[in-house]
Amino acid sequence: MSELTPMMRQYLEIKADHPDSILFFRLGDFYEMFLDDAVKASRILDITLTSRGKGGDGADVPLCGVPFHSAAPYIAKLIEAGEKVAICEQVEDPKATKGIVKRQVVKVVTPGLVVESESLSPKENNFLLSLFDGDNGRWGVAYLDISTGEFRLTEVEGHDAAWGEVACANPREILVPASFRENMRVDGRGDLAAGRTFTYVDDWVYDRDYTERLIKNHFGVASPGALGCDGYTEGLQAAAAVLHYLQETQKGRVDHIRELRAYRTQEFLVLDETTRRNLELTATLSEGKRRGSLLGLLDRTATAMGGRKLRQWINYPLVIVEKIKERQDAVGELVNDPVLRAGIREALEGVYDLERLNGRISLASSGAKDLVALKASLQRIPHLLSLLESTGTALLGELCKGIDPMHEVAELIGRGIVADPPFVLREGGIIADGYHAELDELRAISREGKGFIARLEAKEKARTSISSLKIRYNKVFGYYIEVTKTNLGSIPEDYIRRQTLANAERFITPELKEYEEKVLGAEERIVELEYSLFQQIRLSVAAEGERLARTADRLATLDVLASLADVAHERNYCRPIIDDGDTLSISEGRHPVVEALNVSERFVPNDVLLDNGENQLVIITGPNMAGKSTFMRQVALIVLMAQLGSFVPATETRIGVVDRIFTRVGASDNLARGQSTFMVEMMETAAILRNATPKSLVVLDEIGRGTSTFDGVSIAWAVAEYLHDTARCAAKTLFATHYHELTELAVTRGRIKNCNVAVKEWNDQVIFLRKIVEGGASHSYGIQVARLAGLPIEVIERAKEILHNLEKGEYVEGGVPRISRGKKVAAPKSSPQLSLFEQGDDLLRQRLAGLNIAALTPLEAINILDELKRMV
Numbered sequence: 001m002s003e004l005t006p007m008m009r010q011y012l013e014i015k016a017d018h019p020d021s022i023l024f025f026r027l028g029d030f031y032e033m034f035l036d037d038a039v040k041a042s043r044i045l046d047i048t049l050t051s052r053g054k055g056g057d058g059a060d061v062p063l064c065g066v067p068f069h070s071a072a073p074y075i076a077k078l079i080e081a082g083e084k085v086a087i088c089e090q091v092e093d094p095k096a097t098k099g100i101v102k103r104q105v106v107k108v109v110t111p112g113l114v115v116e117s118e119s120l121s122p123k124e125n126n127f128l129l130s131l132f133d134g135d136n137g138r139w140g141v142a143y144l145d146i147s148t149g150e151f152r153l154t155e156v157e158g159h160d161a162a163w164g165e166v167a168c169a170n171p172r173e174i175l176v177p178a179s180f181r182e183n184m185r186v187d188g189r190g191d192l193a194a195g196r197t198f199t200y201v202d203d204w205v206y207d208r209d210y211t212e213r214l215i216k217n218h219f220g221v222a223s224p225g226a227l228g229c230d231g232y233t234e235g236l237q238a239a240a241a242v243l244h245y246l247q248e249t250q251k252g253r254v255d256h257i258r259e260l261r262a263y264r265t266q267e268f269l270v271l272d273e274t275t276r277r278n279l280e281l282t283a284t285l286s287e288g289k290r291r292g293s294l295l296g297l298l299d300r301t302a303t304a305m306g307g308r309k310l311r312q313w314i315n316y317p318l319v320i321v322e323k324i325k326e327r328q329d330a331v332g333e334l335v336n337d338p339v340l341r342a343g344i345r346e347a348l349e350g351v352y353d354l355e356r357l358n359g360r361i362s363l364a365s366s367g368a369k370d371l372v373a374l375k376a377s378l379q380r381i382p383h384l385l386s387l388l389e390s391t392g393t394a395l396l397g398e399l400c401k402g403i404d405p406m407h408e409v410a411e412l413i414g415r416g417i418v419a420d421p422p423f424v425l426r427e428g429g430i431i432a433d434g435y436h437a438e439l440d441e442l443r444a445i446s447r448e449g450k451g452f453i454a455r456l457e458a459k460e461k462a463r464t465s466i467s468s469l470k471i472r473y474n475k476v477f478g479y480y481i482e483v484t485k486t487n488l489g490s491i492p493e494d495y496i497r498r499q500t501l502a503n504a505e506r507f508i509t510p511e512l513k514e515y516e517e518k519v520l521g522a523e524e525r526i527v528e529l530e531y532s533l534f535q536q537i538r539l540s541v542a543a544e545g546e547r548l549a550r551t552a553d554r555l556a557t558l559d560v561l562a563s564l565a566d567v568a569h570e571r572n573y574c575r576p577i578i579d580d581g582d583t584l585s586i587s588e589g590r591h592p593v594v595e596a597l598n599v600s601e602r603f604v605p606n607d608v609l610l611d612n613g614e615n616q617l618v619i620i621t622g623p624n625m626a627g628k629s630t631f632m633r634q635v636a637l638i639v640l641m642a643q644l645g646s647f648v649p650a651t652e653t654r655i656g657v658v659d660r661i662f663t664r665v666g667a668s669d670n671l672a673r674g675q676s677t678f679m680v681e682m683m684e685t686a687a688i689l690r691n692a693t694p695k696s697l698v699v700l701d702e703i704g705r706g707t708s709t710f711d712g713v714s715i716a717w718a719v720a721e722y723l724h725d726t727a728r729c730a731a732k733t734l735f736a737t738h739y740h741e742l743t744e745l746a747v748t749r750g751r752i753k754n755c756n757v758a759v760k761e762w763n764d765q766v767i768f769l770r771k772i773v774e775g776g777a778s779h780s781y782g783i784q785v786a787r788l789a790g791l792p793i794e795v796i797e798r799a800k801e802i803l804h805n806l807e808k809g810e811y812v813e814g815g816v817p818r819i820s821r822g823k824k825v826a827a828p829k830s831s832p833q834l835s836l837f838e839q840g841d842d843l844l845r846q847r848l849a850g851l852n853i854a855a856l857t858p859l860e861a862i863n864i865l866d867e868l869k870r871m872v
């Protein structure tokens with residue numbers, strides 16, 4: 001250390017406190033980065049890496065820097081790359097200090113804690129999420145969007161459910177206890193962890209006493225119960241870690257985080273992470289795009305706040321009938337009143353992102369333009385309220401009552417700040433004339449001074465007869481008179497020479513300097529005064545933050561309702577009947593997204609009836625490409641849309657509220673988790689059988705197809721039976737399969753029905769009718785579909801031959817299909833797959849041999865006899 005320059009020593013001391021962040025070290029007009037930080041940042045930012053001497057051992061120190069006044073885009077780029085940036089400022093006036101000026105980190109910008117708009121996407125929250133794993137299997141989850149002040153917490157059972165919440169909140173940064181670092185519980189969660197910054201918090205922070213104290217102090221309450229967080233422990237520990245982290249990074253500016261909302265996942269329709277992904281709720285499966293997702297379809301919101309709220313409604317559909325109906329009533333009123341709907345949407349178009357404006361104002365990082373945007377938004381409200389005044393439904397009425405035009409705030413901004421203020425705050429031109437007497441006076445002096453300069457220039461031109469004479473200004477010399485070299489002969493005696501240029505000379509006069517002092521003095525004072533007046537206005541606005549947050553929330557709700565109504569109207573949706581019953585019936589349902597995106601083929605509507613009686617489990621067979629998956633997803637989406645309060649693509653719908661939707665759809669290879677397709681399939685199926693209830697909706701698409709045919713049929717069969725026979729998980733189920741054997745389940749099981757997707761055969765071709773009809777299908781038409789897909793004709797013909805062999809039961813010894821052309825191939829010694837019948841014989845023998853007749857009760861004996869008969 002002793003060999004280092006004093007500045008380098010100061011740098012290293014500060015850096016030691018921020019090992020995880022890139023330290024932006026303020027040196028004059030630059031933020032400099034040194035050592036490893038410099039190497040890393042220069043690569044990410046694509047800026048030049050240089051070096052300077054006097055590091056340890058006199059070695060060169062790598063160095064790079066960015067200008068402080070344009071640092072924002074550089075910070076944004078580092079954050080985008082998942083880095084954290086600690087901003088270290090000079091906290092003393094360098095002119096007034098001897099030796100080295102004192103420096104301090106004033107804030108740490110992290111991916112989960114950005115407020116700068118260039119790093120945020122408008123219609124998405126930017127969450128910092130905190131996970132805490134209690135000893136009892138309960139997990140606390142808390143997440144905060146610092147840009148809006150939204151702060152929530154919940155507790156869930158187990159690792160999977162906790163990651164379900166992570167998938168839902170989609171945070172940029174995750175806080176976990178430091179002890180996680182070793183036993184990273186993100187094992188098998190590579191995909192969910194990817195692209196997120198992990199921050200490790202010291203374990204002691206999660207101490208129960210400390211966390212309770214943090215919460216009480218921050219929110220100024222006597223107990224967490226006062227926040228509505230009674231009964232939460234791990235959730236509060238997770239939330240307190242967020243507050244602790246805020247203190248460390250924001251250095252105190254977190255007053256706008258005024259609420260902490262606790263929720264139980266059971267209060268909502270629970271969607272696990274797989275289902276959320278499979279149903280393409282907020283992003284498509286293949287490309288992760290918003291277009292093509294349910295959100296992309298439903299989002300016609302006019303404001304960014306509305307966009308975020310709609311995403312939240314889709315992620316958390318409701319289960320309480322009354323609440324769903326309240327939303328439906330409001331949507332219904334807006335569907336039926338196009339004038340009202342258009343009026344609301346038009347008024348909202350002019351409303352800026354009040355939640356984020358509010359955040360920036362509270363964090364004192366807002367400029368004058370933000371305040372003007374706030375005023376413009378507030379000015380739209382009175383008209384909006386006049387539109388809502390006559391509405392009849394409870395929710396719209398409530399919103400109307402709760403939206404606050406905040407007249408005095410709009411008035412203050414209007415009176416205080418000019419209509420189009422500059423971006424920069426420190427150069428004046430912000431405060432309106434007439435707002436402050438002293439400012440007006442100073443401005444008069446400054447204006448007068450400028451007039452004086454113009455008059456003086458004219459006077460000097462006349463006196464010297466030099467028509468090219470000019471009075472100019474620059475920062476170094478102030479005001480001066482400039483005369484070109486050719487005219488130097490005519491200058492008067494009292495001109496004092498200041499500077500000589502190639503073709504001109506610059507002079508001053510005492511008169512000029514005297515005025516300069518007056519004008520410049522006034523201008524300096526103006527800039528200072530304007531800044532302090534601006535800060536006062538901003539503070540008064542910030543004091544109304546809570547009111548503004550409430551109003552913003554209601555405007556967002558109104559925006560979502562109007563957006564849902566707009567889609568419902570345009571796409572001809574119906575209002576579903578919602579109750580607590582067991583029936584799920586949809587007439588002429590359509591898939592909302594396929595219908596909207598696939599305009600080349602008319603969408604064929606289909607009905608569905610599920611209940612906990614005769615129609616509990618519907619087995620859907622039918623050819624490839626017929627529309628099985630589309631049909632099942634459409635049922636799940638219609639239920640979800642209905643429970644979030646939307647109208648649905650159908651003509652008539654009755655939905656008994658569903659507690660969870662499960663899907664096991666297609667083969668979602670999950671290489672990131674290092675598991676095979678079949679393994680993932682089975683894990684997801686296991687989770688469904690563990691968690692489904694009679695109130696759930698289960699969608700199973702071709703389970704068992706990831707393994708050999710016999711294993712696959714057996715598993716599919718047993719799963720279907722289990723869902724039917726086990727009261728605890730007798731969920732309403734749609735079960736699509738290519739194993740036609742499964743259609744026989746309906747014979748022995750009372751609550752199982754068969755359906756198939758109709759096709760027409762014509763000249764060895766299939767025509768898809770897309771209609772779901774009762775009964776099982778007889779064919780898969782896989783070969784016809786393969787032909788459509790362009791498989792070589794030789795392969796198609798050969799496949800038909802083999803299929804024919806198989807269907808006729810023409811096998812060689814060992815169960816391999818007889819080969820009717822081509823070279824003879826030696827049959828394998830032991831067949832890997834016996835035919836169903838041969839295997840059946842074998843199983844029968846095994847089963848009989850294994851029976852201990854002496855130990856059977858008569859009833860058991862009868863059951864076994866029944867089983868054996870079925871096997872035959």
Ligand SMILES: Nc1ncnc2c1ncn2[C@@H]1O[C@H](COP(=O)(O)OP(=O)(O)OP(=O)(O)O)[C@@H](O)[C@H]1O
Nearest residue numbers: 598602603604623624625626627628629630631770
């Ligand atoms: N009701 C419908 N009306 C119009 N087009 C439809 C309908 N249902 C499905 N389609 C279209 O048919 C195509 C195939 O549908 P889907 O993937 O649901 O078939 P599938 O039976 O599940 O096929 P596979 O068994 O091969 O997985 C989709 O591209 C979809 O756009």
